[in-house]
Amino acid sequence: MENLMLLAPEIAVAATGLIILLIGVFMSHRTKNVLGYLATLGVLTALVLTVQSFGTEAIMFYSTVSIDALSQFFKLVFLAVALIVSIASIKYNENSDHTEEFYSLVLFATLGMMVVASSNDFILLFCAFELASFATYALAGFEKQNPKSLEGAMKYFMMGAVSSALMLFGISFVYGATGTTSIPMIAENVSLLAENPIGLVAVVLLIAGFGFKMALVPFHMWAPDAYQGSPSVVSSLLAAGSKKMGFVAAFRVFILALAALQPDWQFAFTILAVVTMTFGNVVAVSQTSVKRMLAYSSLAQAGYIAMAFVVMTPMALTGGIFYTLAHAFMKGGAFIAAGAVVWMITTQRTGDLQVPDHLDNFRGLGKRMPLVALCMTIFVFALAGIPLTSGFVAKFVLFSSAIQAGMAWLAVIAILNSALSLFYYARLVRYMYFLPPEGKKIGLPFPYAVALLLATAGVLAMGLWPEPFLQWAMEAAKVLI
Secondary structure (H helix, E strand, O other), rough: HHHHHOHHHHHHHHHHHHHHHHHHHHOOOHHHHHHHHHHHHHHHHHHHHHHOOOOOOEEOOOOEEOHHHHHHHHHHHHHHHHHHHHHHHHHHHHOOOHHHHHHHHHHHHHHHHHHHHEOOHHHHHHHHHHHHHHHHHHHOOOOOHEEEHHHHHHHHHHHHHHHHHHHHHHHHHHHHHHOOHHHHHHHOHHHHHHHHHHHHHHHHHHHHHHHHHHOOOOOOOHHHHHHHEEEEHHHHHHHHHHHHHHHHHHHHHHHOOOOOHHHHHHHHHHHHHEEEEHHHHHHOOOOOHHHHHHHHHHHHHHHHHHHHHHHHOOHHHHHHHHHHHHHHHHHHHHHHHHHHHHHHHHHHOOOOOOOOOOOHHHOHHHOOHHHHHHHHHHHHHHHHOOOHHHHHHHHHHHHHHHHHHOOOOHHHHHHHHHHHHHHHHHHHHHHHHOOOOOOOOOOOHHHHHHHHHHHHHHHHHHHHHHHHHHHHHHHHHHHHH
């Protein structure tokens, strides 16, 4: 019973999702607005339970589930994203007929991500991956009347199916060589894999499978279309939550299970990290859709986090893990801000309605929606790594770890990429503050305001007072060392 209390956050999320689905069926679309508050309450409860259980460790269910500092930290990331998304979605789902489906899918996706964080066995890892993936496929195509939403969801689904097959194929090779799917047991028998040519094939397949979830180039083809076409609140969940699920799984699989094959996967991640950060930033420069620009910038951020696999020192792993939480607030908040602008354009019927997130629709946003413009400015400056924000601390720790490990060339490439990213972030700020507005001032809906302020608070707290967050990230990194 005591052990089950360690799974209380997952139970809270699952129960909330099921309750919303059941009672939503019997409610009229006017009364369904209350479901958003119920979902927010469920996520908040799970968040409190997760923070309370920090520092406890347990191996459960025949060592398939591992509760440790790493899983707790990533649960914190996923629940923080789910909280911001569920609050902002209260406005997005206002008077919708499909509110209960939307919130249930968000909660089941979050549940899948949380189980991935605790998975200590390949079979459980794969099942949890699929639970989160299927929920997000449906969410990506939630706007059935929007062709871009359907196109993005279709690409996401097709690529996701291929990546799942590759991942499962890689797992089958690992099982064939070691005779087990348990991550600690594979770590003990990994010499069998290292001596066998199958080991190299398994590494290639697993990198391809996880590379899709992490949106590393060249496995990124789905990301820009899915992020642009999805409702903005869903893009926030995909970029800030779903992507981190790929990272926590890769941390466990490559660093814990496949340590003996480190030279092989380290070389692969070196190429992937450099190509991903460079490609993401170069392509983002030419984008006129803000959500698409954020999607390509999200690829670049994944490239930075992937540096942790290349450098592989305790400091680098701490930096990579810290970066995941920082990125969750920065990118999650930026997509919510873009969603607020899309809401403004569609309700006011002004600007470019074909591409509601077009750069031109952000003209004079500082006068039309001052809070959104201010929050968006903080988010993009944090993404660029400007001091006093979470992005600066994350990049400082990660890049300096590369220099300390004698990989100054990698740090130089990352710093040059950060400098390039400042160009397209500054362009967005110029549009918001230095160009005349194309409409009158408009009040920001309360749910969007709360979600934006929460994300901004996270970005500034991690930038101004990083010690406790870095301490948590260090504890999580110790699990991997």
